[in-house]
Structure formats: C-alpha cells, structure tokens
Amino acid sequence: xxGVTQTPKFRVLKTGQSMTLLCAQDMNHEYxxxxxxxxxxxxxxxxxSVGEGTTAKGEVPDGYNVSRLKKQNFLLGLESAAPSQTSVxxxxxxxxxxxNIQYFGxxxxxxxx
Amino acid sequence: AQTVxxxxxxxxxxxxxxxxxxxxxxxxxxxxxxxxxxQPPSRQMILVIRQEAYxxxxxxxxxxxxxxxxxxxxxxxxxxxxQLGDAAMYFCAYLKGAQKLVFGQGTRLTINP
Numbered sequence: 427x428x429g430v431t432q433t434p435k436f437r438v439l440k441t442g443q444s445m446t447l448l449c450a451q452d453m454n455h456e457y458x459x460x461x462x463x464x465x466x467x468x469x470x471x472x473x474x475s476v477g478e479g480t481t482a483k484g485e486v487p488d489g490y491n492v493s494r495l496k497k498q499n500f501l502l503g504l505e506s507a508a509p510s511q512t513s514v515x516x517x518x519x520x521x522x523x524x525x526n527i528q529y530f531g532x533x534x535x536x537x538x539x
Numbered sequence: 540a541q542t543v544x545x546x547x548x549x550x551x552x553x554x555x556x557x558x559x560x561x562x563x564x565x566x567x568x569x570x571x572x573x574x575x576x577x578q579p580p581s582r583q584m585i586l587v588i589r590q591e592a593y594x595x596x597x598x599x600x601x602x603x604x605x606x607x608x609x610x611x612x613x614x615x616x617x618x619x620x621x622q623l624g625d626a627a628m629y630f631c632a633y634l635k636g637a638q639k640l641v642f643g644q645g646t647r648l649t650i651n652p
Binding site: 459518 | 543572643
C-alpha cells in the first residue's frame with residue numbers, strides 16, 4: 427500500500443535556486459496539504475487543496491507556490507530558495523468522506539545553503 | 540486563532556509503566572476534532588488516536604487512551620504498559636473542518652528498559 431508518496435526524500439539547494447517537491451497519493455483523496463516542520467516545532471500548514479484545480483493558502487504560504495493539476499498529485503514549488511526554507515516538508519491527504527483523518531507522507535528534508 | 544500547547548518538552552517512563560502526556564488548546568468552536576500523532580525517528584507521522592469534541596466518551600485504542608476535558612480544553616494521552624517501540628515525538632493536534640491541523644510543539648517520550 428503506497429498511500430502518500432513524497433519525492434525526493436532529501437535535497438540540498440543553494441540560495442536562489444528553484445525546485446519542486448512532488449506529492450502523490452493513490453487513495454483517491456480530494457483534500458491534499460503541504461506542511462513544514464522546523465526543529466522543536468509541530469507542523470505548520472503552507473498550502474492546501476480541496477480538489478483538483480484548487481489551491482488555498484495556509485498559515486505560512488510566503489515563498490511557496492502549489493499546483494493541483496491532477497487529483498492524485500500536489501506539487502510544492504520554491505521559486506527562489508532561501509535559508510529560512512530549510513525544513514522538513516510533509517504532504518498529507520484526506521478523504522471527503524472522512525475529512526478529519528489526514529494521512530502523511532514520509533517527509534522531504536530540504537537544506538538551503 | 541486556535542492554539543495547541545504541550546507543556547512537557549520531554550518525558551521518560553520505565554518500560555511496562557504508564558505515562559501521561561499533556562495537551563491544552565484554545566478555541567471558541569464547539570465542534571472540532573483532537574488528535575495525537577506519533578513521530579518516530581523515521582519521521583513518519585502516525586495517527587495514534589482521535590477524539591470528536593461532541594462525544595463525551597474518551598477515545599481508546601488498545602494501550603492508548605485520552606482524558607478529554609472539554610470545558611477545561613484539555614486533551615491528555617495515557618500510554619499504558621509502555622513498550623520500547625513507543626519511544627517517539629508525540630504531537631497533539633486540533634482540527635476544525637477539513638482545512639488545517641494545528642499542532643502543538645511536541646513531547647519527546649523516552650522509554651527506559
């Protein structure tokens with residue numbers, strides 16, 4: 427059972443570089459989310475999507491863009507990476523029928539030098 | 540805005556003993572969900588237990604149970620018969636609707652053999 431898959435698992439960027447994190451879920455979930463986790467803190471919501479073609483801002487959206495062109499995929503983009511974006515990024519998804527349960531991917535550790 | 544507070548950065552317990560992790564939250568809503576997530580060193584976020592605010596009965600999942608005090612806005616997790624595999628970061632989280640989980644700062648639980 428794949429569930430929620432995030433790629434890549436690790437990445438090192440230089441300041442100013444761009445990259446895209448991919449999240450894929452095979453559970454036919456309508457809702458998808460991107461969180462970041464900084465040391466000593468819980469997860470904070472960056473952006474989320476309530477369905478294909480829709481996106482919305484979360485708690486900490488600045489410096490990130492997202493797209494949901496296909497229901498199963500949710501992309502997180504960093505156009506010009508900054509050291510403050512060094513973090514662990516988690517993707518999650520949930521069903522329209524059980525919105526309160528979110529299933530998480532294994533995370534992507536990103537370092538921006 | 541909703542906030543979640545975990546006042547115990549670290550806890551330790553002897554194997555086979557019982558430990559309680561504390562969580563308080565702030566909300567003006569009457570209908571919401573509360574969760575405990577476990578994050579082992581693998582980084583995977585694992586749902587341990589959830590509580591629906593409109594239910595007075597405390598949730599239980601095998602060795603894990605909660606003490607939900609709605610008026611006091613308190614949601615503690617009790618782990619009975621602690622096992623080495625229970626060692627992890629534990630996060631308390633609040634959810635209203637399908638939009639975002641609000642996480643506490645986490646409690647690192649150590650199990651002493």
